[in-house]
Amino acid sequence: MTILVFGEIQSGELVQASAEAVTAALGVRTAGVEIVGALMGSGASSIGFNAVGLDRTVVVDDPRLGDYLCETHVSAAAEIAKKVGAELIIVPHTSNSLEWAPRLAARLNAAIVTNGTLLERAGDSVLVTKPVGGGAVQAQYAVRAELKVVTLSAGAFAAAAEGSAPAAEQVALGEVATPVELVETISEAATDGPSLRTAKVVVSGGIGIGGVENWKVIEDSAKGLGAAVGATRAAVEMGWVPTSKQVGFSGLKVAADLYVAAGISGAIHHLAGISRVKNVVAINNDAEANIFSVANYGVVGDAKAVLPAFVARVNELRGK
Numbered sequence: 615m616t617i618l619v620f621g622e623i624q625s626g627e628l629v630q631a632s633a634e635a636v637t638a639a640l641g642v643r644t645a646g647v648e649i650v651g652a653l654m655g656s657g658a659s660s661i662g663f664n665a666v667g668l669d670r671t672v673v674v675d676d677p678r679l680g681d682y683l684c685e686t687h688v689s690a691a692a693e694i695a696k697k698v699g700a701e702l703i704i705v706p707h708t709s710n711s712l713e714w715a716p717r718l719a720a721r722l723n724a725a726i727v728t729n730g731t732l733l734e735r736a737g738d739s740v741l742v743t744k745p746v747g748g749g750a751v752q753a754q755y756a757v758r759a760e761l762k763v764v765t766l767s768a769g770a771f772a773a774a775a776e777g778s779a780p781a782a783e784q785v786a787l788g789e790v791a792t793p794v795e796l797v798e799t800i801s802e803a804a805t806d807g808p809s810l811r812t813a814k815v816v817v818s819g820g821i822g823i824g825g826v827e828n829w830k831v832i833e834d835s836a837k838g839l840g841a842a843v844g845a846t847r848a849a850v851e852m853g854w855v856p857t858s859k860q861v862g863f864s865g866l867k868v869a870a871d872l873y874v875a876a877g878i879s880g881a882i883h884h885l886a887g888i889s890r891v892k893n894v895v896a897i898n899n900d901a902e903a904n905i906f907s908v909a910n911y912g913v914v915g916d917a918k919a920v921l922p923a924f925v926a927r928v929n930e931l932r933g934k
Contacts, residue, residue, distance in 0.1 A: 616648045618700035620691065621663045622708055623655045628663065630812060631706035633773035635766055636665040639704055640774070642735040650698045653782070654690040656680035662779030672697060673782040678790065681799060685792035687714040690785075692721050697785050700761065702740060704733075707765040715765050725759035731770040731890075740764065749863050749886020768811065769869025769890050810842040810859060816870045816891075818844030818861055819854075820884075822877025822898055822917060826854045831918050832876060838925040844868065846884050862887040874924070876917035880905030897921055 617639045621632030632651075639649045651663035651671040659675040674690040691714065695703060703718070705711045707729050719726035731752075732743035739756045742764055746753045757764070810816065817839060819832035829849075836843045844861040845854065861868055863886035873891040878884060880896070880903055888894060888908070896909035897917040906912045913920050 615646065615701045616650055616698050617643060617702045617704065618650050618652055618695060618698055619668070620652045620654070620694075620703070620705045620711075622706050622711065623653060623658060623661055626657070626661070628653075628661055629706065629708070629768075630773050631708070631766070631768040632663065633665045633776075634768065634771040635704045635706050636667050636774040637771040638733045638766055639702075640667045641771075642702070642733055642740060644735065647701075650700070651780075652691075652694045652698075654679050654687060654694070659782060659784070663782075664776050664779035665774040666777035667774050668780055670780045671782045672785050674785045674787050676787040678787065681796050682710050683792055683794055683796060684710075684714045684717060685794065686787075686790050688717045688721060689790045690787050691718045693785050693787060695722060697783075703761070703763045705763065705765045707767050711765055715763055719763040722761055722763075724761035724763045725757050726763040726765075727755050727757060728765045730764050730766050733764060733766065733771075745863070745886050745889070748883045749889065750882045767867050769867060807836055807840070808842045810844055810861070810866055810868065813842035813868070814870055815839050815841035815872045815874075816844045816861070816868055817841045817874045817876065817921075818846070818878060819849055819876050819917070820846040820878035821848045821852065822879065822900075823849070824877070824918065826852070828918055829854050831921055835874070835876070835921045835925045838929060839874075841872075841874070842870075844873075846878055846881070874921070875905050875909070876921050878905050879903050880907065895924075897924070 619635045622629045648669045651668040654674045663671045705715045727742040730742040730744045734741040739758045742755045817836040845859040850860045863883040867887045869890040871892045874895045876897045894909045896905040896912045897920045901914045
């Protein structure tokens with residue numbers, strides 16, 4: 615029996631969520647079960663899946679996988695799954711896999727649970743916990759099918775340590791018929807600060823900031839702390855920031871060590887995006903704001919005044 619873990623390649627590099635998926639696999643492995651790492655992409659052979667815990671790796675290295683197209687990735691993943699005889703397939707939950715993993719499950723007649731945050735073994739079943747209802751409830755699914763596919767939310771597991779990558783076995787991608795043609799790829803705008811996906815510190819703003827003219831307070835504070843900039847869905851819908859900055863159930867789920875929520879009320883769908891944050895600092899002029907229910911530290915006051923003072927004090931203490 616085999617657990618198959620797919621890594622994801624972005625911009626020529628293996629994303630951290632790939633190593634997190636290996637940790638999840640190790641947690642549900644039983645005696646005699648092999649863990650196989652898999653990569654798909656143009657040039658994938660040169661990118662080692664070097665997470666400790668993998669028994670072997672397989673690769674589909676094909677020019678047709680250079681740009682993401684769902685049908686091509688499904689076909690490559692299906693070839694790999696058949697090659698290794700997987701019982702459980704684990705995939706990092708990304709915008710791409712959210713499309714191709716369900717298609718893969720349908721092709722292989724497998725059960726699937728997406729966006730899992732906890733993975734456990736119970737006999738022949740796999741228990742998958744995930745947020746539902748906008749993150750208001752945590753549901754647990756017992757998956758008993760012979761073949762199971764699970765996508766895991768980034769940051770839900772610690773990343774497996776790096777080691778020497780096992781020699782990769784090559785798997786050929788056969789003929790692929792797809793009705794989709796890639797017309798254009800629009801890259802996410804580059805920023806000076808860290809990526810919101812992986813940042814250890816995030817400064818995030820909501821409509822309590824007051825207006826787009828005040829958004830510079832968020833950006834300057836993030837720069838002062840060496841942090842990434844985040845935002846609520848409302849701030850995005852107001853056009854203050856691009857959708858790539860949205861934190862929440864329908865945006866990014868962050869797993870920062872510190873999350874500074876400025877002018878954020880704490881709607882359920884936003885809290886779903888910060889459930890794995892270690893420390894939340896909330897700044898809001900409404901003492902009854904729901905954000906205080908999850909905050910480790912809270913300040914009732916105008917975020918435009920409190921936030922710069924907070925950053926200045928942090929940097930003062932850093933300098934001592």
